[in-house]
Amino acid sequence: MSAALVLGRSRIKTLILNTEKPRNLVTTHSHGFLTQDGKHPSDILKTAKEQLSKYPSVTYSIEKATDLKQDDEWYRVVTEKDEYLAKRVIIATGYKDNIEEVGIKGLASVYGKSVYPCPFCDGFELADKKLAVFGDAFMAPMFSKTISHWSNDVIVFTNGENVENEDLKRSLQNNRVLLVEEEIKQLHSTNGILQKVELASGKIIEREGGFIPDTKSTESTDFAKKLRISTEKGPFDMEVYKVDENKETDIKGLYIIGDARTGWSGVAVSVAEGSMVGAAITHQIIDEEWKE
Numbered sequence: 632m633s634a635a636l637v638l639g640r641s642r643i644k645t646l647i648l649n650t651e652k653p654r655n656l657v658t659t660h661s662h663g664f665l666t667q668d669g670k671h672p673s674d675i676l677k678t679a680k681e682q683l684s685k686y687p688s689v690t691y692s693i694e695k696a697t698d699l700k701q702d703d704e705w706y707r708v709v710t711e712k713d714e715y716l717a718k719r720v721i722i723a724t725g726y727k728d729n730i731e732e733v734g735i736k737g738l739a740s741v742y743g744k745s746v747y748p749c750p751f752c753d754g755f756e757l758a759d760k761k762l763a764v765f766g767d768a769f770m771a772p773m774f775s776k777t778i779s780h781w782s783n784d785v786i787v788f789t790n791g792e793n794v795e796n797e798d799l800k801r802s803l804q805n806n807r808v809l810l811v812e813e814e815i816k817q818l819h820s821t822n823g824i825l826q827k828v829e830l831a832s833g834k835i836i837e838r839e840g841g842f843i844p845d846t847k848s849t850e851s852t853d854f855a856k857k858l859r860i861s862t863e864k865g866p867f868d869m870e871v872y873k874v875d876e877n878k879e880t881d882i883k884g885l886y887i888i889g890d891a892r893t894g895w896s897g898v899a900v901s902v903a904e905g906s907m908v909g910a911a912i913t914h915q916i917i918d919e920e921w922k923e
């Protein structure tokens with residue numbers, strides 16, 4: 632939608648297909664995007680739609696794209712209702728979290744309400760509280776280092792996995808982060824606010840919130856994979872889609888931005904990348920039209 636704003640202002644015919652289920656819809660407040668800090672994700676979407684509605688070349692449709700094919704120099708976008716031809720396509724379909732696959736009973740009720748994936752998004756609100764970090768025997772201890780910046784009361788729960796790495800164990804002790812390796816029976820919460828972690832043995836540990844680094848997230852669509860966009864190593868050794876400075880992939884006219892490209896971008900970066908791609912496409916169209 633941010634790309635469409637630039638394209639609309641450049642009077643370029645643009646279609647937005649959106650199922651209106653951004654990844655952060657489970658959360659009550661979106662943080663860290665200047666001018667929108669603390670807004671509900673739905674309110675940000677509403678404002679975006681209102682602002683785009685004044686641009687005649689931009690069409691917005693609540694419609695699910697089901698397939699994306701390349702036909703010579705055109706892209707064919709198939710949806711549940713129709714088919715569209717486009718010279719250029721921006722994949723901005725994001726990621727989805729698969730919380731049920733984490734395998735902790737009660738996690739879905741607190742996810743986005745008091746247990747979050749990102750401390751930059753929600754660490755401020757959970758500062759100095761009794762926090763939990765859920766994850767495997769490597770990721771959870773590693774993540775607790777970051778989380779301990781926001782609270783001195785952090786417990787790592789590995790849900791039945793043993794931390795074999797002695798250096799990692801020692802670093803937790805040195806920083807007063809407690810480690811619980813026992814299996815979790817279930818999380819108890821009230822209105823989405825984590826209250827207690829119940830272990831398999833019946834032991835109860837009180838917690839007020841927490842973080843989870845691995846939400847078993849996956850790409851929302853398989854378009855990038857199907858079209859075989861090249862990948863490369865990104866931050867944290869993650870595989871990300873390879874793009875040039877215009878966010879264009881190695882397939883001409885195909886761009887990928889936001890979570891869809893890296894697995895995690897945050898709202899502000901997504902919006903910035905959209906803006907960059909909108910300007911880049913406008914420049915490309917100007918170059919095509921300009922006669923030397």
Ligand SMILES: Cc1cc2nc3c(=O)[nH]c(=O)nc-3n(C[C@H](O)[C@H](O)[C@H](O)COP(=O)(O)OP(=O)(O)OC[C@H]3O[C@@H](n4cnc5c(N)ncnc54)[C@H](O)[C@@H]3O)c2cc1C
Pocket residue numbers: 648649650651652653654655656657658660661662663664694695696697723724725726728742743747748749752753851852888889890891895896897898899901
């Ligand atoms: C619990 C939680 C809290 C978060 N809090 C914050 C925060 O406070 N601040 C922050 O910056 N980030 C936060 N994030 C991260 C943030 O949600 C993402 O980084 C951001 O939404 C990525 O933007 P995006 O545009 O790439 O993808 P999204 O915002 O996920 O948007 C993708 C859009 O594509 C649509 N779509 C998907 N598939 C199709 C299809 N086939 N056809 C048509 N449309 C489709 C979706 O409906 C959605 O509207 C949070 C995430 C979670 C899970």
